[in-house]
Amino acid sequence: MVIGAGGLGCPVLLYLTAAGVGNIGIIDFDMVDETNLQRQVLFTIEDIGINKALAAKKRLIALNNYVNFNTYPEKLTPKNALTIFSAYDIIVDGTDNFSTRYLVNDACVITNKPLVYGAIYKFEGQVTVFNYKNGPSYRCLFPTPPQQGSVPNCSEVGVLGVLPGLIGTQQANEVLKIILEIGSVLSGKMQIYNALEASFYVLKIQRVEQEFEKVLAKATAFEQFDYDFFCGIEKQTTKQKEITANELKILLTNEDIQIIDVRATWEQPKIEILNAINIPLQDIPTQLEKINRSKKTVVFCQHGVRSLTCIAFLEAHGFDNLINLKDGIVTWDNK
Template sequence: MKALNEEERERYQRHLCIPELGEAGQLKIKAGSVLVVGAGGLGSAVLLYLAAAGVGRLGIVDSDVVELSNLQRQILYDTEHLGIVKTELAFQRLHALNPHVELKLYQQRFEKQNALKLMQGYAIVMDGTDNFETRFLINDLCVKSGKPYIYGAINQFHGQVSVFDAKKGACFRCVYPAMPSEEIIAMNKGVGVVGAVPGIIGSIEALECIKILTGIGDPLYGRMILLDGQTMEFREIQIRKQTNCPICAAH
């Protein structure tokens, strides 16, 4: 890849002055390709920070339009955007933020019929979703295709984040082997979230992505960070690969 031009050097100056990162690291970020599934609360923070960081190609998967109740936490959008498709608005905002980033829009749901095709050409898959069904699908396909899955979840004052890669440790199914019951899903639907929580968790997801792209630091393989926003405590738990996991045991 060509060296950074003068405009890029000025734009990323606060990256370039970090000894571990420098221009070599910024070029790795520029060469990166990341698929973000979901452009809501988590996805907003993930997309803004990855675009600002200069990730070369970002894919955005979302089928929704902006609703008024989104605006308490989905910082990509404004009041004037109600009823407009999220992917189109995300493109406008992110392109204005950093025109050097190539943006691919997928105005559709991430489902079994299209998921593998959507993931093709991307090195990392990011979780901006809000349901177990989609997370299981992302995980299973990432295991089969050998790609890292950066996971984030939020609930009220709480959040959790991890990185799953079957080549380096546990997968999502090692932690959550089966879908929750319909009763539990119904209980958790619409429980709400404090708007800043997806910003915190999404920012951590973005940082993990940058670490993986550059090879710097120690990504959250085999570890999960749990946030309690009421006490502002972060707790880390260890995640072990399960030998009987139906998805990753053979990898």
């Protein structure tokens, strides 16, 4: 079962399909976007707007039609994870957010499935196998999640397109080693690759029995567990206003508003007509004086995630009349 047909999932799926792994599950609720094509090599421009799991299956069947593909064009949740995982022998994590990683880990512990883990951040990638033959789990290495918003995902921070290919290929290699029972599986050790230095090093991971006990003790309540809340992701309330890109265009012609861009200075696209004040998210606490408290303010980032974090911070410091650009500036159409 491959979770996520993104930058990591694409090379995993390609090589497992080419190897003739007989039964492969693909779960992904997301749609193919033009910005994905730089690193998600299963897809073409013709797939834009199509569900990733379904688009991946179509391409993979053309590669090897002897493989059986089960697609799940839906979001992985505590309510469906155990049922889905129970039908497979190995779980591959190709996700890029912490709430799903903890969900996947716990479901693997409860169903006793090995978890082939991969992660990338900027120029660094990680690969290991969790929960394999009494080895450590994800929680043994990361018992608690990082502060919400402190570690952006690939879409937000950017990544070299080849890096997920390198890490995903290593994940596929671990899957084949487990299936064939050959070599030394990366259990109890994490291989970390630095793309800029072309260097590897290995981090040893110890099994922490208490982390397994915590998960198993709450197994009966797994379906009700809120992993977003656990990772500090606040549900949007009615007090948090949002606006679409088209609505922002109308607002610009009718009102004198202030627009804050919380992306890094190098991020594209730059929309000159917005005349936005660029304050990267990490600099907001030290540059509050640049924001006019009396004006209606629209905050945006690339995909509408960091901007919500910024709004929560500003509200906690007495700002009001704040509006989030829904789904970020990538939805802006210059027409």
